[in-house]
Amino acid sequence: MLSCVDVADRITSYMEGELGAGARIAFEEHVVICPPCRARLTQLRATRTALGGVPSEPLPPGLEARLLEAFRGWSRQP
Amino acid sequence: MAYVAGGSSETFLGRLLAGDEQAFAELVREHGPGMLRLARVYVSSEAVAEEVVQEAWISMLNALPKFEGRSSLRSWLFTILVNTALKRGERERRSTPFSSVARAGDDHQFDAGRFLDDGHARWARCWATVVRRWDGLPEEQLLSTETFDEIRRLVEQLPENQAAVLMLRDVEQLDPDEVSELLGVSRANQRVLLHRARGRMRDALEPLLERKLGG
Numbered sequence: 001m002l003s004c005v006d007v008a009d010r011i012t013s014y015m016e017g018e019l020g021a022g023a024r025i026a027f028e029e030h031v032v033i034c035p036p037c038r039a040r041l042t043q044l045r046a047t048r049t050a051l052g053g054v055p056s057e058p059l060p061p062g063l064e065a066r067l068l069e070a071f072r073g074w075s076r077q078p
Numbered sequence: 079m080a081y082v083a084g085g086s087s088e089t090f091l092g093r094l095l096a097g098d099e100q101a102f103a104e105l106v107r108e109h110g111p112g113m114l115r116l117a118r119v120y121v122s123s124e125a126v127a128e129e130v131v132q133e134a135w136i137s138m139l140n141a142l143p144k145f146e147g148r149s150s151l152r153s154w155l156f157t158i159l160v161n162t163a164l165k166r167g168e169r170e171r172r173s174t175p176f177s178s179v180a181r182a183g184d185d186h187q188f189d190a191g192r193f194l195d196d197g198h199a200r201w202a203r204c205w206a207t208v209v210r211r212w213d214g215l216p217e218e219q220l221l222s223t224e225t226f227d228e229i230r231r232l233v234e235q236l237p238e239n240q241a242a243v244l245m246l247r248d249v250e251q252l253d254p255d256e257v258s259e260l261l262g263v264s265r266a267n268q269r270v271l272l273h274r275a276r277g278r279m280r281d282a283l284e285p286l287l288e289r290k291l292g293g
Contacts, residue, residue: 044277047280063131
């Protein structure tokens with residue numbers, strides 16, 4: 001039976017789908033009966049969701065203008 | 079829009095090679111912001127990060143006629159960006175005091191102190207602290223400006239390799255094989271870096287999110 005420390009150590013491997021079948025079953029058997037580890041999994045999933053939601057900020061206008069100028073220079077090359 | 083090898087991406091690459099400025103502007107608007115975010119991981123100032131992005135785009139244009147489409151255009155752009163930023167970061171590190179590169183170290187012990195020790199009579203290696211569920215948090219509170227500000231603040235403090243993996247995997251959402259190839263790290267090392275970075279990010283978000291939960 002895995003301990004809570006073992007589950008915390010393996011949580012990223014589990015979320016990445018990288019545990020083998022036996023290790024995944026052992027992980028899930030622990031999480032089913034252990035509310036703190038189940039809660040921990042919700043925390044890491046929420047963290048990943050928050051990271052994926054970070055909005056994209058447009059490039060500073062000066063940089064975009066410099067890039068377009070660089071492109072014009074590049075496209076004029078023979 | 080996803081520019082991938084084969085199919086319509088060939089048409090798109092053809093437009094770039096023919097000097098179609100609109101095609102280039104689309105590409106810059108799609109991938110430029112992510113490239114600038116990633117450049118900030120490697121260099122210390124916004125001005126230098128912008129220079130790195132500009133240099134990377136110029137390198138990309140010069141190499142474009144030889145692009146074989148073995149990776150996605152996006153993955154290729156990030157690879158050029160990382161190589162450019164690493165070279166620039168090395169030059170910066172050589173000319174700046176040690177204290178300014180303290181982020182390169184990593185002595186953080188993920189979850190240290192949160193568990194009862196091996197000698198505990200009944201609950202050895204179990205949680206010593208209350209662990210609250212975060213899945214009840216409404217999405218608008220999880221994905222809030224405060225959360226994003228906290229994420230940006232912590233990314234600046236993470237060791238460079240952890241920050242790069244976290245940005246590419248969880249923010250830019252590249253797949254693990256692409257990230258391993260473009261950073262030159264094995265899948266196992268990538269997983270270790272991701273584990274540490276997500277753990278630190280969780281720790282940083284905890285006070286804010288638990289306050290929102292009413293803790």
